[in-house]
Amino acid sequence: MRLHVGCAMWAHASWQGRLLPGPLPPRERLRAYATWCNAVEGNTTFYATPTRATVESWAAQTDPDFRFVVKLPKSITHEHRLTGADELLRSFLEAMEPLGARTHALWVQLPGSFGPSDLGVLAAFLHRLPRSYRYAVEVRHRAFFAEERSERLLERVLASRDAEWVPFDTTTFFAGPPTSDAERDAWAKKPRVPRRSRALTGHPIVRYLGRDATERTVEGWRSWVATVAGWLREGRSPTVFIHTPDNADALTLARRFHDEVRSRVPDLEPLPEPMPNEPQTLF
Template sequence: MRLHVGCAMWTHARWQGRLLPDQLPPKERLRAYATWCDAVEGNTTFYATPARTTVESWARQTTPDFRFVIKLPKPITHEHRLTGAEAELKAFLEAIEPLGPRTHALWIQLPSSFAPTDLGTLATFLHRLPRLYKYAVEVRHRAFFADERAERLLERVLAGTGTEWVPFDTTTLFQSPPTSDAERDAWTKKPRLPRRSRALTDRPIIRYLGRDATDRTIEGWQPWVAKVTEWLREGRSPTVFIHTPDNADAPTLARRFHDEVRAHLPELAPLPEPMPNEPLTLF
């Protein structure tokens, strides 16, 4: 029984010297983060395919059971819209190969304009992908959430290749007007869609966005604590990513979420103790 938790990134200016040791060189930051959380979203790969040497560094800094959910590059999903991007996909797959088993899923985040009428394109793309990896799709077109027929058609396409549907739960953010600059910025950028909590595979992935106020973030994730507990009891192995608009306390919140699930399931293994934020001394 294993629950993995993580954040949208492994380095953040407001973590340095407070949650993670200050002055860490870039090649050590993921290693330090991995003592706090055992999963991370690979958002940077959306903007550029990393060099293979960079990915080799990621692998060196993490254990084989650490989970990366790696986003496909923007040229594949948003510019080519899953058609005619064979060269870009080949380069991406070659680059991430050093992660080995750490690649928990390749994450196909589709633009909000990708509609139910595009499902044939998605089905073709998924069937052509190498079976070496598991895949997860995030959609943002409202029809997939408001139209039951569109929802079922998407589920059928995903089920045909054992692909998971990744929900991005922003309902807590949009429950009331923003109260900080970070929340105001999130209001303009994040999708406003209903919460979806149905798993299609044995490895569901949740992206949850709370508020900058810790109590509101915790209050908003209570349905997910119940759902993740249920999934674990069913034998599934979920991964949960905790976001807030400013992400200042995301690692501690991710651990808090894990603790809340573990309160329902004491047999769930605890997370390891995080690295101290200051170097250890003899005195």
């Protein structure tokens, strides 16, 4: 039984010297992060496919049980809209190979314009993908949340490939007006869709966006604590990513979420002990 938790990134300026040792060279930051959390969103791959050497460095900095949920490049999902991108996909998969089993799922985040009429394209794309990976799909078109028929059609497409539907829960964030620059920036960028909490597979993935105020973030995730605890009791292995607009405390919040679930499921394996935020010395 295992719950993976993590953040949207493994390096954040405000973490260095406060939560993580700092300053750390780029090739040591993931290693330090992995003592706090046991998973991470691979958002950087959305913007460009990394070199194989870079991915080898990610593998070298993490234990075999650490997990990445790696986003497909936008050149595949947004520019080509899943068609005519076989060579781009091949290059991406070759670059990801060094992660091995650390790749929890390949994450297909689709643009808000990708709607029910595009489901045939999604189905064809998923069925061309290699069977050696799990897949998770995030949609943002409102029809998938507002129309039962569209929701069921999408679930059918995902079930045919044993792919998960990734909810991005922003309901707590949009429950009140923004109160900081970071919240105002996120207000204009984040999707507004209803909360969805139905798992399709044994490996559900949740993205949760809270507020910069810790108490509001924690209050907003209460239903997720109950849902995730229930999934664990059912034998599922969920992954939860905690976001806030500024992400300054996302590391501690991810661990707190894990602790709250573990209080309900005592057999849950604990997270590793965090690396001290100051380098150890001999004297």
